[in-house]
Amino acid sequence: MLTKEExxxxxxxxxxQLIGSKWKLLILRNLxxxxxxxxxxxxxxEGISQKVLTDSLRxxxxxxxITRTVYPEVPPRVEYALSDLGQxxxxxxxxxxxxxxxxxxxx
Amino acid sequence: MLTKEExxxxxxxxxxQLIGSKWKLLILRNLxxxxxxxxxxxxxxEGISQKVLTDSLRxxxxxxxITRTVYPEVPPRVEYALSDLGQxxxxxxxxxxxxxxxxxxxx
Numbered sequence: 001m002l003t004k005e006e007x008x009x010x011x012x013x014x015x016x017q018l019i020g021s022k023w024k025l026l027i028l029r030n031l032x033x034x035x036x037x038x039x040x041x042x043x044x045x046e047g048i049s050q051k052v053l054t055d056s057l058r059x060x061x062x063x064x065x066i067t068r069t070v071y072p073e074v075p076p077r078v079e080y081a082l083s084d085l086g087q088x089x090x091x092x093x094x095x096x097x098x099x100x101x102x103x104x105x106x107x
Numbered sequence: 108m109l110t111k112e113e114x115x116x117x118x119x120x121x122x123x124q125l126i127g128s129k130w131k132l133l134i135l136r137n138l139x140x141x142x143x144x145x146x147x148x149x150x151x152x153e154g155i156s157q158k159v160l161t162d163s164l165r166x167x168x169x170x171x172x173i174t175r176t177v178y179p180e181v182p183p184r185v186e187y188a189l190s191d192l193g194q195x196x197x198x199x200x201x202x203x204x205x206x207x208x209x210x211x212x213x214x
Contacts, residue, residue, distance in 0.1 A: 003214065004211065004214045007211060007214075010136070010207070011203075011204045011205075011206075011207025011208045011210075011211060012132070012133070012136045012200055012203050012204045012207055013133060013136075013207070014207035014210060014211060015203040015204070015206050015207040015210070016129050016132045016133060016203065017129075020128070020129035020132055020133075021127070021128065021129065022123050022124075022127035022128065025119070025123045025127055026119070026120060026123060026127075029117070029119045029120075085210075088206065088209070089206055091202045091205070091206070092199065092202040092203055092206055093119055094202070095198045095199040095201070095202040096118075096119050096122040096123065096199055097118045097119045097122070098118075098198070099118075099122050099195065099196055099198070099199055100117070100118025100119055100120070100121035100122040101118045102195070103118075103121060103122070103192075104111065104114060104118060104121060107110065107111045107114075
């Protein structure tokens with residue numbers, strides 16, 4: 001989690017600092033549906049590298065947006081899910097979804 | 108402008124394709140207030156390079172989100188402003204602003 005001092009003064013910039021990348025926004029979109037495993041996430045995010053997906057998930061975990069749960073199976077199953085904080089970002093993705101729908105209708 | 112065929116099927120991914128970067132989101136935030144000139148934009152966006160700002164503005168112009176107006180003065184004044192399409196993205200930035208405000212209050 002970030003401290004107040006590490007955050008920009010502007011609230012938009014604060015949000016952008018946490019999810020201001022193409023991949024984080026798409027990860028958030030996925031996790032708003034349900035928990036996901038690493039490999040199925042990688043398959044859906046066309047063009048993402050292993051490293052960028054790992055880094056994005058770690059950074060979102062460090063920021064308190066997602067949880068990472070390891071299930072003791074063989075091989076171990078790792079699941080990513082949204083925390084309550086991550087869930088609270090739903091209106092942002094919803095606004096993006098609504099804009100995308102209306103944009104595509106105009107084309 | 109993009110054609111329907113160039114856009115992802117998912118409406119969220121469509122929006123992310125147009126504004127899915129830290130800098131584009133912050134440029135959008137700025138231009139929702141008023142038109143800006145290149146240099147004052149560069150000053151506000153701490154850490155952005157000349158090249159990335161130029162590329163971001165060009166790409167947003169090509170996508171129909173912003174207009175670029177050259178006023179015939181000496182030296183020429185260039186102003187960037189949001190198009191109606193860009194203005195229609197206000198709810199996205201508004202949702203980011205509201206999230207940022209409430210996040211900072213919890214810290």
